[in-house]
Amino acid sequence: MCGLLGLLTSDGSAATHVDAVREALPCMRHRGPDGTDTWNDEDVVFGFNRLSIIDLEHSHQPLVWGPEDDPQRYTLTFNGEIYNYIELREELAAAGLPLHTTGDSETIVAGYHLWGEDVVEHLRGMFAFAVWDARKRTMFLARDQFGIKPLFFATTPAGTAFASEKKCLLALAEDMGTDLSIDRRAVEHYVDLQYVPEPESLHTGIRRLESGCSATLTPGGVLVQRRYFRPQFKTTPVAHDSEQQVFDRIANVLEDSVAKHMRADVTVGSFLSGGIDSTAIAALAKRHNPDLLTFTTGFEREGYSEVDVAAESAEAIGVEHHVKIVSPEEYADAVPKIMWYLDDPVADPSLVPLYFVAAEARKHVKVVLSGEGADELFGGYTIYKEPLSLKPFEKMPSPLLKGLRKLSTVLPEGMKGKSLLERGTMPMEDRYYGNARSFNFEQMQRVIPWAKREWDHREVTRPIYAQSQDMDPVARMQHLDLFTWMRGDILVKADKINMANSLELRVPFLDKEVFRVAESLPYDLKVSHGTTKYALRKALEQIVPAHVLHRRKLGFPVPMRHWLAGDELYGWAQDQINASQTEDIFDKKAVLEMLKEHRDGVSDHSRRIWTVLAFMIWHGIFVEDRIQPQIDTPDYPVDI
Incomplete structure (x- = not known):
């Protein structure tokens, strides 16, 4: 729906940061080309870019609202949509609260006044928002249950800034004194998983509020987070x-969900x-x-x-x-621009x-x-069938499992039954890490020799698995994938x-x-x-x-394996690797060898190569300033 940017200062100097916030807003104009505005008091600056979807003439943000006895008490910035806003408006009006628009934004701030932090339990939608309570001098932040809408934040002695896109916080970094060094732990997690897992980002000083979480913050204070959404896949038998x-x-x-999601004035x-x-x-x-x-x-x-x-x-x-x-040419030309929009690389073709x-x-x-x-x-996901195929292993005594595990390590690669023995004798916490892992640890060390085993995917998945001990195996896999x-x-x-x-x-x-x-x-x-x-x-x-x-979903399958081995993208990939200034992160010689092995049919390295390429292009944009994508947000019609 929109892009929000906020800054809560530590020393009441908000007025001195207004220009910096205004200058940072255009870098996410694509999130809201229909209008932009700022608001501030002595502690807070809010900036907003609007994509008008509901209540086009009103519901402008930042939105100032309050009860009749204090009409300026709260100020809201909100990105997303609340699909049950019509029902919420009726409930809030019945409680005697004043409503001045016909949109969904007002239901959040009025709901916060009525229910406090529990307002998130009443919202059916996708959201990331901030509410400033001028009476209590408290900021409340929240993201939706699943993390559909993003919220980055950076805390320094100057205060805490937060935004829908990290590039806004990068634009404020000098003004805020934000640490923009590369987080090497996050780099390893990215190479391992193809994405940077929450709450990390590739910049040390910038993090994300996690999905299903809210937070409170006061001037000069620390961000206090709480998890309000804890999914619990149940295993109740069905007759x-x-x-x-x-x-x-x-x-x-x-x-019902589709009907609610169709609510819009466009x-x-x-x-x-x-x-x-x-x-x-x-x-x-x-x-x-x-x-x-x-x-x-x-x-x-x-x-x-x-x-x-x-x-x-x-x-x-x-x-x-x-x-x-x-076409392959369009594909390659678009990659730098896409990496700019992403903020952090995602190696998904x-x-x-x-x-x-x-x-x-x-x-x-x-x-x-x-x-x-x-x-x-x-x-x-097809992998969800695996617990059924491995069920016989559950009844085997521990000594037999250990013996089969040892046997699996000596069987030659590619031999029939080797993978079944490996996975059947391995705890789920070690064998399942989600849908995206590209490198095993040995492959990772080939391209990033400084990789640490204690930083591998299990560092990310271990605390998530700990929350699902009582679930059945399929539910545990679903639970992991949600997070x-x-x-x-x-x-x-x-x-x-x-x-x-x-x-x-x-x-x-x-x-x-x-x-x-x-x-x-x-x-x-x-x-x-x-x-x-x-x-x-x-x-x-x-x-x-x-x-x-009963057809298997393919999504948007990409012929990356063929393109990287052929004339379409092999030369392009080689040029990207050679030009990249990432010698302190990657062994570029090893990456080029991997690309050649892929072209020669020695091994299918396409996912691993693409993971490295995506990072190198991101690095060329945000660290080296070598790649400068041409970004042009058209002037779309407001009421299409």
């Missing part, structure tokens, strides 16, 4: 004769790939907008496009469909086609729906890449009411009957076309 009730409950809550479209998740969302959205537009992307290379399947789905549900085909399809969508609509979150909530892959990759690209095009992306699966239904499913309604997302597929039988009901 066979009540399964249909479960399927109906899923269908009904999705119908045009809402939908992304549409060849999979069940986006198709379900588009089909449900069509019920609320007969003129729904859908969008997809693909590549010319055979086997790396869902364009035909998406077109068939669009025809089946009766929507007008738009397609963007991305699907970022690039997403950028192009978002740009295409923004020509026609201002908001799009998408299917993110279905796999994490309903058990959609790693989903918020580190899926939701970062969902927010940053769409907002790069001044396009708001909404994710109806990641709705707290949908989650309440999903978290109660036992594993045999997730991974069952030889498929994943079993209950969701059954629930959607009357909603999605038959040709996608």
Whole structure:
């Protein structure tokens, strides 16, 4: 929806920082090209860029609000959407609180006055916001349950600054005295996982408020965080004769979620790939907008496009469909710009086609729906089947497990059964680390020789696993993905890449009411009957076309393996590595050797190479100042 920037000073010097805040706002104009404003008192400066979605004529921010006896008490900056704002407005009005707009922003600040920090429990939506209480001289910050909307912060002796995008805090760094050294621990986590895990960022002095957390702050004080959202996947068995009730409950809550997510005073479209998740969302959205537009992307290379399947789905549900085909040349040219928008690198090649399809969508609509979150909530990843295949190992005595483990280490690589023995004799905490790990430790040391084993992925996953001891194995994997892959990759690209095009992306699966239904499913309604997302597929039988009901979702598959080995991107990658000034981080000779091995077919290093390349390009922009992407935010129509 928007971009927020705030600064709470330690010494009451806010007025001296207003110009710096104003100068930092344009670097995230893409998040809000429809308007910009600042507000300050002696302690606080707020800046805001608005993308107008609801209540276009009013609900401008920073928003000053208060009860009748103190109408200037609170000031709000808010990025996101509150989908139950109509119901909340009725509740707040019934409590006697004054409401001066018809939008959703006012419900947050009025709700904070009524419920205090528990206001987050009442909000159904995606959000990152800050409320300043001028009477108590207290700042309250919060992010939504899943981390759909970002919030970076930096604390120095001068105060605490926070923003929707890290580049704003980089712009304020000199004014604030922020430590901009590279966090080498975060670098290792990035290389290990393909993203920088929360709450880290690659800059030592800048961190993120975690998903499902809120925080309070006073002038000169420290940021005090609390977790208000703790997902608990339950394992309550479902009687066979009540399964249909479960399927109906899923269908009904999705119908309601999509209806709420369609609330807007501008045009809402939908992304549409060849999979069940986006198709379900588009089909449900069509019920609320007969003129729904859908969008997809693909590549010319055979086997790396869902364009035909998406077109068939669009025809089946009766929507007008738009397609963007991305060439290798367009792909390479866009990467530096995309890394600038991301703030920290994410080594997911699907970022690039997403950028192009978002740009295409923004020509026609201002908001799009998408299917993110279905796999994490309903058990959609193929790897979730693994606990069933490894079940025989659970009954083996410890000495036998140790013997089989030892045997697995001496079997030659590639031998049938070696991987099964390795994974079956390994605790889940050691074998499952989410969907994105590119390097094992030995491979990592090849390219970053300073890597420390104590900094590997287990440092990130260990505390998350500790929270899921009582869950079944599939639920434990889902729980881990909620706090790693989903918020580190899926939701970062969902927010940053769409907002790069001044396009708001909404994710109806990641709705707290949908989650309440999903978290109660036992594993045999997730991974069952030889498929994943079993209950969701059954629930959607009357909603999605038959040709996608049991089709495996590909998302935006990218032919990176072929491009890096061929004329399309091999030379480009070689040039990027040679030009990069990252000798203190990477063994560039080893990286070039890895690229050559990939070209020669010795090993498929495509994901590892792309992970390093993404970092090098990011480093060239934010550290070396060698790469300067051309950023131009068009003047889009406000009321598209």
